[in-house]
Amino acid sequence: xxxxxxxxxxxxxxxxxxxxxxxxxxxxxxxxxxxxxxxxxxxxxxxxxxxxxxxxxxxxxxxxxxxxxxxxxxxxxxxxxxxxxxxxxxxxxxxxxxxxxxxxxxxxxxxxxxxxxxxxxxxxxxxxxxxxxxxxxxxxxxxxxxxxxxxxxxxxxxxxxxxxxxxxxxxxxxxxxxxxxxxxxxxxxxxxxxxxxxxxxxxxxxxxxxxxxxxxxxxxxxxxxxxxxxxxxxxxxxxxxxxxxxxxxxxxxxxxxxxxxxxxxxxxxxxxxxxxxxxxxxxxxxxxxxxxxxxxxxxxxxxxxxxxxxxxxxxxxxxxxxxxxxxxxxxxxxxxxxxxxxxxxxx
Amino acid sequence: xxxxxxxxxxxxxxxxxxxxxxxxxxxxxxxxxxxxxxxxxxxxxxxxxxxxxxxxxxxxxxxxxxxxxxxxxxxxxxxxxxxxxxxxxxxxxxxxxxxxxxxxxxxxxxxxxxxxxxxxxxxxxxxxxxxxxxxxxxxxxxxxxxxxxxxxxxxxxxxxxxxxxxxxxxxxxxxxxxxxxxxxxxxxxxxxxxxxxxxxxxxxxxxxxxxxxxxxxxxxxxxxxxxxxxxxxxxxxxxxxxxxxxxxxxxxxxxxxxxxxxxxxxxxxxxxxxxxxxxxxxxxxxxxxxxxxxxx
Numbered sequence: 256x257x258x259x260x261x262x263x264x265x266x267x268x269x270x271x272x273x274x275x276x277x278x279x280x281x282x283x284x285x286x287x288x289x290x291x292x293x294x295x296x297x298x299x300x301x302x303x304x305x306x307x308x309x310x311x312x313x314x315x316x317x318x319x320x321x322x323x324x325x326x327x328x329x330x331x332x333x334x335x336x337x338x339x340x341x342x343x344x345x346x347x348x349x350x351x352x353x354x355x356x357x358x359x360x361x362x363x364x365x366x367x368x369x370x371x372x373x374x375x376x377x378x379x380x381x382x383x384x385x386x387x388x389x390x391x392x393x394x395x396x397x398x399x400x401x402x403x404x405x406x407x408x409x410x411x412x413x414x415x416x417x418x419x420x421x422x423x424x425x426x427x428x429x430x431x432x433x434x435x436x437x438x439x440x441x442x443x444x445x446x447x448x449x450x451x452x453x454x455x456x457x458x459x460x461x462x463x464x465x466x467x468x469x470x471x472x473x474x475x476x477x478x479x480x481x482x483x484x485x486x487x488x489x490x491x492x493x494x495x496x497x498x499x500x501x502x503x504x505x506x507x508x509x510x511x512x513x514x515x516x517x518x519x520x521x522x523x524x525x526x527x528x529x530x531x532x533x534x535x536x537x538x539x540x541x542x543x544x545x546x547x548x549x550x551x552x553x554x555x556x557x558x559x560x561x562x563x564x565x566x567x568x569x570x571x572x573x574x575x576x577x578x579x580x581x582x583x584x585x586x587x588x589x590x591x592x593x594x595x596x597x598x599x600x601x602x
Numbered sequence: 603x604x605x606x607x608x609x610x611x612x613x614x615x616x617x618x619x620x621x622x623x624x625x626x627x628x629x630x631x632x633x634x635x636x637x638x639x640x641x642x643x644x645x646x647x648x649x650x651x652x653x654x655x656x657x658x659x660x661x662x663x664x665x666x667x668x669x670x671x672x673x674x675x676x677x678x679x680x681x682x683x684x685x686x687x688x689x690x691x692x693x694x695x696x697x698x699x700x701x702x703x704x705x706x707x708x709x710x711x712x713x714x715x716x717x718x719x720x721x722x723x724x725x726x727x728x729x730x731x732x733x734x735x736x737x738x739x740x741x742x743x744x745x746x747x748x749x750x751x752x753x754x755x756x757x758x759x760x761x762x763x764x765x766x767x768x769x770x771x772x773x774x775x776x777x778x779x780x781x782x783x784x785x786x787x788x789x790x791x792x793x794x795x796x797x798x799x800x801x802x803x804x805x806x807x808x809x810x811x812x813x814x815x816x817x818x819x820x821x822x823x824x825x826x827x828x829x830x831x832x833x834x835x836x837x838x839x840x841x842x843x844x845x846x847x848x849x850x851x852x853x854x855x856x857x858x859x860x861x862x863x864x865x866x867x868x869x870x871x872x873x874x875x876x877x878x879x880x881x882x883x884x885x886x887x888x889x890x891x892x893x894x895x896x897x898x
Contacts, residue, residue, distance in 0.1 A: 297802055311659045324803055325721035332712030332778065333727070338753060339770040340734040343745035350745060369743055409614050410632050417635060419884065422641040426880045428832045430850040431869045435650055446649070478642070483891060490892045497611030504615050513613055539740045542834055546854060560740050568839060569743050584741035591736040 265432040267325065276398055344499040347584070350577035361574075367563070368578035381562040382537075384469065385538055388558060397530060399480045404488035405518065413430045418489065422482035433546035436475045437462075440547070462548050465555040472543040472556060480536075484529050524597070531594045535587050559583055616657060620862060647873075654866035661862040674863060681864040682871070685856065687849060691871060694831060694848035700764050701771040702826040708772040709822070713733040713781035714807050718793060728782070743835075746770060750840055766840035771830060777822050778891075784818040819892040824883050833874055 260265055325335075353361040356433055372378050407417055424432065439446045440461035448458040461471045495518065503513045519526075541560040550557040559579070568578035618624045653661060654677050656670040682688050712731075714726050750760045750770070760766040788811060796810050812819070831850075838851045847855070849872045857865055880887060 321719065322721045325715040325719035325724070328715035328719060328803075329721065329727065332731075332772070333709040335708060335769055335773040336734065336775075338749060339746055339773045340737070340775075341730065342754065343742050343749055344734075344737065346748070347607075347741060347745035350748075355748070405613065406631060406635060408612055410621070410635065411628065411798070412634055413632055417639050418888075420639045420880075422880070422887075423643050423647065423877065426828070426876045427873050428834070428850045428876070430834050430854050431650075431873050434853065434865065434869055435646055438649075438653075439646075444662060444666055446666055447666075449666055477676060486888055486891055490888075492612070495612075500611045500615070510614060510618070518613055526867055532814040535738060539738055541740075563740060563743070564835075567747070573744055573748065580741045580744060584738060585743070587738045588736075591738075595736065602603075 262441065297556055345541050347577055348581055350574055351581040353577075355577075356571065357572040364574065368574045369582075371575060372578050372582075375556055377562055381557050381559045383558045384555065384557055385540065388469055388473060389534060389537045391470060392476060393530070393533065394542075395473055396477040396481060396484070396533060396537075399477060400484035400529075401488055401526065403481070403485050405514070406486070407489060408492045418486065419593055423483050424479045425482040426477070429542045430546065432475065432479045433542060435479075437547060440471060463552055465552050468548055468552055468556050472540070472547060475547070476537070476540065476543055484533070487525065487529060488522065491522045495521045527597060528594065531590050531597070535590050535594075538583070538587060621701075621734060624790055647877075650866055650873075651870050654681075654863050654870055656863055658862045677861070677863040678867045678870075681860070681867040684866055685860055685868070687852070687868050687871060690846065690847060690849040690852040693846060694850070694872075697764055697767050697837070697848055698827045698830040700768045702823055703829040704768045704772045705774055705826045706819070706822065707778055709774060709777040709781060710807075710812070710819075713778050713785055714811060716778070717782045717785035718788075718790075718806075718811070719803070727821075728778070730776050733775075734773070747839055754774045761840055762843045764846075767830060767833075770836075771826070774826075777826075781815070781818060781822065784815055788814055817886070817889075820883065820886045822880065824886055825890055828876060828879065828887075839889075 350361075352363060352365060354364045354367070355361045386450055403421065407414055410417070427435075442448060442458065442460060442463065445461070447461065459467060462468050471475040499515060499517050499521070503517050508516065539560050540558050541564065544558050544561050545564070548556045550561050558580075563576050563583070565570050565578050566579060614624070619628055652670055655673050656667070657672055657674055657677060660667065660671055682691075715721060716728050721727075750766045752759060760769070792810055793806055796806050801809065831848075833848075834850045834854070837848050838854070841847050841851065844852070844855070849868070853865070853868050854866075855873060860868070
């Protein structure tokens with residue numbers, strides 16, 4: 256663990272920094288012989304700025320030392336980012352062209368992994384399923400928070416309660432959400448089928464039917480995540496100047512036209528951003544199929560990330576998994592690039 | 603979030619609301635959303651909490667009950683002690699607060715350096731950090747896992763150690779970004795004054811910057827704890843040793859073997875701390891949300 260910065264380090268570092276200071280602060284004894292100023296007696300309380308102005312020759316040395324101090328502060332973060340973000344990016348791409356097992360060192364296999372990927376019938380299934388999930392999630396998950404936010408913004412009472420409740424599911428650990436909904440979907444004592452029974456509607460095979468399984472997953476996902484988007488939209492709606500609505504009213508615009516010509520243009524940018532983030536997020540859906548369906552029935556809910564998980568952690572074929580994540584990375588990179596372009600133009 | 607401030611005009615004009623039709627509609631929509639939201643978002647939590655109080659036999663009946671027909675609060679204590687959820691719960695606490703400590707120390711120091719010490723290439727470093735925000739988590743899953751199995755240069759295996767959670771969590775560009783943005787607003791004159799008084803670099807951070815940064819530190823802390831607490835896939839991968847797993851991973855593993863009411867009790871235990879945290883720090887959480895999405 257020697258390479259790891261311990262939380263105690265700042266204390267030690269502080270002492271070392273104080274030793275480094277050429278002008279000792281009041282009450283400090285600078286170690287003689289270490290500072291270039293050792294010849295003169297630094298007056299207690301003399302600021303480094305005046306000291307520097309008296310000794311212009313040491314300007315470069317001072318800048319060097321300031322940089323050194325700054326990088327000392329940065330060092331721990333740089334190590335963490337290098338090990339767990341920057342290096343893995345590069346390695347992840349390289350791994351896609353290697354065969355990696357725990358037994359022997361990695362071998363270069365060229366495009367072999369990609370060839371095996373495209374040969375796997377589940378590969379196409381996973382992309383199709385994920386695309387379907389993303390599409391459904393947009394149909395439900397994109398409209399629902401916006402409509403909710405617009406309605407909440409009009410209510411004169413109960414807003415804080417509603418804002419609180421809509422965000423509650425976001426605070427649940429996803430596993431708890433999944434296990435809970437497993438109860439609701441249960442064909443036996445499940446809540447949903449019982450409610451349908453009370454309403455004299457036919458019971459559904461929520462997670463067991465090929466047609467319904469994905470829709471059931473999207474329902475859970477929307478329930479669990481819509482709170483975040485709703486609150487973001489509410490903040491955006493609250494920022495629309497009231498004068499705009501007043502002007503529209505004076506022009507005799509109906510409520511519907513106000514919504515269309517005032518509200519939506521004002522929050523268009525936010526809508527676009529959340530749309531992109533949602534696409535990026537839903538393309539990486541994992542917990543829902545992992546816990547609720549395991550990819551079934553008949554592979555109808557195998558998603559990209561579920562397959563990636565199987566390649567890497569069930570078959571220990573890290574090369575194949577990396578080829579998969581490289582492809583996913585490229586596809587999502589397009590969306591991310593779009594997001595960046597948009598946010599940049601706005602700034 | 604204050605309900606007291608005068609409302610600015612919204613989509614529907616006040617005049618439209620005071621008409622009888624408007625008033626009726628407003629009341630109707632208000633009632634409908636209150637009922638709908640309570641059913642959709644509060645009732646499941648109620649069902650989970652009371653479900654844990656039912657007997658397992660009652661839970662297995664084909665028609666679920668609203669209220670437990672017989673009360674079994676002991677399912678909570680049994681889940682806590684016999685099933686060993688206490689240990690998993692403590693693991694989660696350890697992981698969450700360790701991650702919080704690492705993130706705070708490492709990211710605050712980094713943001714301070716980038717914001718106030720302004721080293722050469724500081725902007726390039728920040729840009730490289732922010733670039734990682736654009737990365738999908740899944741693209742890093744395999745290479746980060748392999749890095750944790752064998753950390754380059756030092757060749758340590760972090761599997762089954764909390765560092766496998768803590769260190770990757772500290773590489774959090776969002777934290778560095780919002781901390782730096784906050785520190786940027788602290789006037790340099792304050793720092794200069796402190797320096798004239800003889801404060802060193804560390805002393806300025808601890809005595810000048812941090813006390814002024816309480817709001818942003820709160821946001822970072824809450825998101826750090828919530829993030830680790832909710833996480834599932836990553837701890838499942840890097841903590842295969844069952845005794846070290848957090849409660850989320852343990853619940854998923856034990857779901858098949860636990861009595862139904864104890865499982866529900868465990869789910870409640872895994873959720874309560876986060877729900878309490880949310881009720882206490884609503885404002886911070888919501889401000890953090892909008893900071894992350896609206897970019898200022």
